[in-house]
Amino acid sequence: MKNAxxxxxxxxxxxxxxxxxWAKPAGLLFLLDYLRRRGNTVMLTDCVFEGRTGALSFGRDSIKRREIPKPPPFSAIPRRYYRFGLDEEEFIKTLSPLPSPDYILVTSMMTYWYEGVFSSIKTLRQVFPGAKIVLGGIYARLCPEHAAMSGADMIQTEPLDLDFCQPAFDLYRGLRYGVLITSFGCPFSCEYCASSALEPVFRKRPTVLVRSDAESQLASGGVRDLAFYDDALLIDREKGLYPLLSQLKPQDIRFHTxxxxxxxxxxxxxxxxxxxxxxxxxxxxxxxxDAEMQHRSSDKVSAEEYRASLEALKGAxxxxxxxETYVLAGVPGQTTESVELSIRFVKDLGGVPRIAEYSPVPGTISFEAAAALLPGLVDEPLLCNKTVFSPYLSRIMTHG
Incomplete structure (x- = not known):
């Protein structure tokens, strides 16, 4: 594709x-950079970012929300449901002044966020009826058959080789934080994580590229905070992360993981x-x-290793x-006692537990176990929502 x-x-x-x-569509930004380098004109509309309503700490923003009717699978859930970001009228108003695109690339993140994807594609069809719409991202990769109902002309399901591109953060105006990625994929294969399915090969990006990413984002003048998106940031840190940090050291930067x-x-x-x-x-x-849960997490950490790391960090x-320490809750086969003991273990050592609610991810081992308990997961990604799957829908947590 050229001159599009x-x-x-x-x-x-x-x-x-x-x-x-620090949520930004990094994959889409890499792809836009790739296309721009090949002579195409690229534009960006980020409905979440454009819906910001106020500044939070470390460059983040509060995002506008509007309560909307819950979809049928959530009708019995005693929680309010929202659209976060631009509403439809604001979205149309943002799109209207733009030159008519030849192609529209719609990204997707969580599988259970597809309603926003479908709604956006419908609006884009109305505003730009002649454009070809391509849907990509995590949801499209993990649920291609469901994504085929989105109204897009094409579903991008194969990984793209964008290792030597750089995210096009310059397309934003008023951004107060940036994002760095030093590697793609993960060397571990936890049974509840799709990282290895989305990126089958763990690979590091050249440090010179990551440094350039950081410098270009910091050059905007409004960015002081940089968040790392890596799934395995510290692997081979002597060859990647440490040299990068030493090169960026003179600048006043706050990093986040x-x-x-x-x-x-x-x-x-x-x-x-x-x-x-x-x-x-x-x-x-x-x-x-819990030793059993640690095994299901690829045995990547033991209780003693956690204790030692916490002591090292506090000592520094x-x-x-x-x-803050992520503690998983709601994984098939996990008990409430296991979660409670893990929380207590973290707190007793001086850490701050942060509950990571389990969300079934298609293509993972634990998804098959979750689908056996709640068969509707196979056809309805909404049921994978982390807020409702374990607490309300599956009743998966057991005592014992």
Whole structure:
């Protein structure tokens, strides 16, 4: 494709809750950069970002929400349901001044957010009837048959080789944080995670490219915070992360890790580097103190390794309140006692437990177990919603 006009769209989110944890459509931004390098004109409409209503800490934003009727699968759920981001009228108003695109690339994230995708495609058809619409992203990759009902002309299901591109963050105006990706994929294969399905080969990006990403985002003048999107940021850190941080060291940057760091990789040296380099938000990927759950998490961390990493981080100067630890809840076969013990274990060591509610992900081992309990999961991605699957729909948590 050359000399085409391409519009990238990040749809609004339909859900019970949504928080801006440095959430940006990185894959779409990489693709737009790729197309621009090949002589195409690219544009971006991010319905979530354009729906921001106020500034939060570390560059994040509060996002406008409007209550909407719950879809039938959620009719009995005693929670309010919202559209986060631009409403339809605002979306149309944002699109109307744009030149008519030849292609529209719609991204998708959570499988259970597809309502926002479908709604956006319908609106885009009305505003730009002559454009070819391509749907890609996580939902499209994991649920291609369901995505075929979206109204898009094409569903992008194959991984794209974008390793040497850079995310087109310059398409934003008023952005206060940036995103860095030093690697794609993950060397582990946890039974509840789709990382290895989406990126079958774990690979590192050249440090010079990641540094360029950081410098271009910081050059905007309004960005001080950078969030790492890696699933395995600390793997081979001596060859990747450490050189990157040393090159960016002179600048006043605050780093964040919304994806959990692999606890096993954090020793005293690593903790000291993170502290000295300006890391402010540390999320630790612990999951559970239960040996069986640890095995289902690829045995990537033990209770003793978690204890040692926490001591190293506190010894480096991190406060207890900054060390949040993900504890999984709701995985098929997991008991409430297991979750309670894990929470208590984290708190007793001075960590801050953050419950990571299980969401069934198509293509994973645990999805098959979840679908055996709730067969509707196979055909209806909405039932995978983390807010409702375990607490309301599956009644999967057991005592014992």
């Amino acid at each position: 006009v391409v519009l990238g769209v990040n749809p609004p989110v339909y859900d019970f809750t949504f928080y801006d944890l 919304p994806n959990g760091l692999h606890v096993r990789e954090i020793d005293e040296e690593c903790a000291a580097v993170l502290k000295k380099s300006g890391f402010k938000t540390i999320r630790l990927s612990f999951e559970s103190s 100067g991190f406060t207890e309140s900054s060390l």
